[in-house]
Amino acid sequence: MKIGLLVVKEIKRRKLNFSLGLLSVIFAVASVTGALTMLKIHDINSDKLISGKEKETRERLAVLQDDYRKITKKLGFNLLILPEDQNLSDLYADDFAAKLMPESYVDSLANSRSIFIRHLLPSLQEKMIWPEKHRTIILTGIRGEVPFLHKNPKEPIIQAVPKGTIVLGYELHKSMQIKEGDKVTLKGDIFTVRKCNEARGNKDDITVWIALDEAQKILNKEGKINAIQALKCHCAGNSLAAVRDEVHSVLPGTQVIEKGSKVLMRAEARDRAAREALEAIEAEKNHRKSMRKEQEHFASILVPVVLFGSGIWIAFLFIGNVRERKSEIGILRAVGVKEWKIMKLFLLKAVIIGVLGAIAGYFAGLGTGGILGGQFTLKIFDINLLLIVLIFAPILALMAAYVPATIAARQNPANVLREE
Amino acid sequence: MEGKSDCMIEINNVTKTYTKGNAKVKALDNVSISAAKGEFVVVKGSSGCGKTTLLLIAGGLLQPDSGSIKINSQEINKLSQENLAEFRADNIGFVFQQYHLIPYLSILENVNIPSLAHQTNNTEARAIELIEDLGLKRRMLHTPAELSAGEKQRTALARALLYDPAVILADEITGNLDEKNALIVLEKLTEYTNSGGTVLLVTHDDKVIKFADRVVELKAEE
Structure with a gap:
């Protein structure tokens, strides 16, 4: 018999326990993914907005530059000829x-x-x-x-x-x-x-x-x-x-001086316009940056709280599962199954919860983040983030299940077999 | 209590005391029992005399306060937990009054459970053979909840016999069975001892005695 069969059959038997664990991981992963997706959407929108403004400014400056070129071509110098x-x-x-x-x-x-x-x-x-x-x-x-x-x-x-x-x-x-x-x-x-x-x-x-x-x-x-x-x-x-x-x-018998140059004034006006446009873009950038900081701050509080809460919740579910399976663990020990294999029974279940929860949670978070961020395109899909949650969600579930699994492996089978 | 030669089970001067709060209850006091290869030994005694404790100590599931236990020439109370588990998997089969079947597995899978403790686990043919032998063929894919008490006990016995252990330790295995089922189980154990296996069965059921090669009485401390 393969240990995986035992795990799968146990999951099928105790669907509620499994579903609650899965929901917890889904919630944790969805929170992380949702928060990061919203930050990503913010970045996409910021880039779009800023590059739009930069393009507009470039176009306006190009027009000014062209005007300047035409004006300077026509104006030349303005001179004042005075007595020597x-x-x-x-x-x-x-x-x-x-x-x-x-x-x-x-x-x-x-x-x-x-x-x-x-x-x-x-x-x-x-x-x-x-x-x-x-x-x-x-x-x-x-x-x-x-x-x-x-x-x-x-x-x-x-x-x-x-x-x-x-x-x-x-x-x-x-x-x-x-x-x-x-x-x-x-x-x-x-x-x-x-x-x-x-x-x-x-x-x-x-x-x-x-x-x-x-x-x-x-x-x-x-x-x-x-x-x-x-x-x-x-x-x-x-x-x-x-x-x-x-x-x-x-x-x-004369002297020649240049009068206040219109060309210079227009060039100054053009520079001023360019400077003001750049300042406006900079202000927008700063505004977007400060909004992102706020979102990051919120995420930096939310994510650890949710991860910690999910971890505790999963740990409690596993403790309940261990209690429920005392007799099963007792007989497995009696037939000679080693401690690490008993642990494996629980840890494998945690990995299954982690992987399924990561996939479901990622797409739930992506959807929620997309809806809240007002953008639902392929651009927000991040394969790296999916891989990260596929690694870290099982790790979270493993960490949460580790102590209950150790308790299960170390419980004295004689107590169960003698009591029942 | 003296055993035959070619000793398979040797329990020498075993003492075990349980502590419940401040109270101490002595379950076994300097108990010695032995069983030879192929011997069917019944340990008889009233409730609370320490029969189950003796069986758990014999199987290495409980550590005695003092004394020694040898199974198949191996002093098991000196083994590490890892080695003890390995030893149990290879040498000892357990049958309990409460069956301890895993509720979400079929009868075939329950019988096959000891294969989890072994490197090689192509034991399905052997499991089916035992199931058929114990009259459970049509129940093979059922779960324990769908079985009668006798069928459950036969399943537990099949599980204990899967790897043909040197010793079977049985605890009140006829306690919940009707006469017919008790007979099937005891005959199977006799067949096992006839083929060289050793049985140590603890019970207070008198009808078991006629199957025993030897009966040992365990008395509760006054």
Whole structure:
């Protein structure tokens, strides 16, 4: 007779005892598998969410990058051409260049065969008191774009202010409640308000724009300007030095500085957007990480408690089984069955409970975890976890059954055989 | 009590005392019994005189406080538990009043149970032979619950005879049997002793005596 036959027949005889043991292992394995499956689903969802966000960010950055490329291609440098003796500290302190240069400079530049310089805008600026309104203003006389004779500019950058009209900065028209179409007097001359600008948050908000020759007249500086703006200057390799050299070759008595670069600002904006997107992804990652930690913490408490409880429960079931089989054990000992074989009877049963419980518990846990985690796909199936529970569930059952099996093997058969 | 030559069972000056709480009960006091090869020895005595204790000590299932037990020339109370189990499997067959059959096994499987204690367990043919011999053929695949007391005892006897042990130790085996079944069992034991086996049977049943080669009376301590 094989010992396995005895074990199987005993299981068939005492189905309740076996079923309760099996249920206990199923519950323990299902708890472990369920908890780990939920963690896995969390990881899958996190990866999906984060990679989705990263992809979205990459796409948005690619669009920004493309915009940037297009913008930089079109913009080039923005330059300010000033009289050579203009102190730059004064320029930054006073918000305008006090030194003057002939207005004819702009024509000289326009008439040159410059390959880099485009869109020339001469201007005369001076900070003054608007006598009629008692307000400090920056009076700016502009002439509009000066055409290059050898080129055919496709688009004017800034429209000239027509004679007899005036453009007002936001702070001026708002505080004085001036509307477009109103008439205003500036140093005795009457101007029609052509445009009231939106707020720009800089000196433009206290600037008044009029035609250049009218400004020269008001300021008694006929034929003079103090700056030429050269916008969208292009040059191979974006070399500012090359552009400067070209300006100096035409206008030796000038200096060239780069104005606040729009390209730089847009690049900064793009970097800021990228940084914010990355920070948002990082925040999401941290949030998911903290959620996972909470789940891990819960699992780290639940799993040992369930395993311990199951182990105790199985041990009690086996103790009951040993008591029930006292007479059987007694006769087995009487016919010469050795202690280790008696133990084997119980331990083999524990292994059967462990293996069947591992398989059933794994799929029960997988199902429960899948339902609770909101994902029920093949991705959550983990062959390694199945193998692990197939090893550890029988070990748990063996550990739980070991003491009762030892008690069974060591019980004195004479006591049973004498009593009954 | 003197035995014949070619001694198969030698119990010498065995004493056994049970302790129940503070009370001590002497079950056996300096008892000596022997049985020769092929001898049917009946130990007769009233209830509580220590018959079962004597049988369990003879089978190595209980350790005496003092004295020695030799079975088939082997002093068994000096063997380790492992060796004793092996010795029992090879030399001793037990038959108890309460049969001690395993309830979830068939009669054939119950008879075959001693094969668990042996390396070779192709004993099914021998088991079937014994079952047929003891008139249990049609009950072979039944479970003990479906058997009468006589059939159960015959099953227990078949189990004891499976490996043709040198000694059979029997405890009140006719206690629950009717005359017909008692006769079948005792005749089978006689057949066993005639073929060279030794039987030590403890009982208080007088009808067993006529089958005995020798009767030994065990008296309870006054």
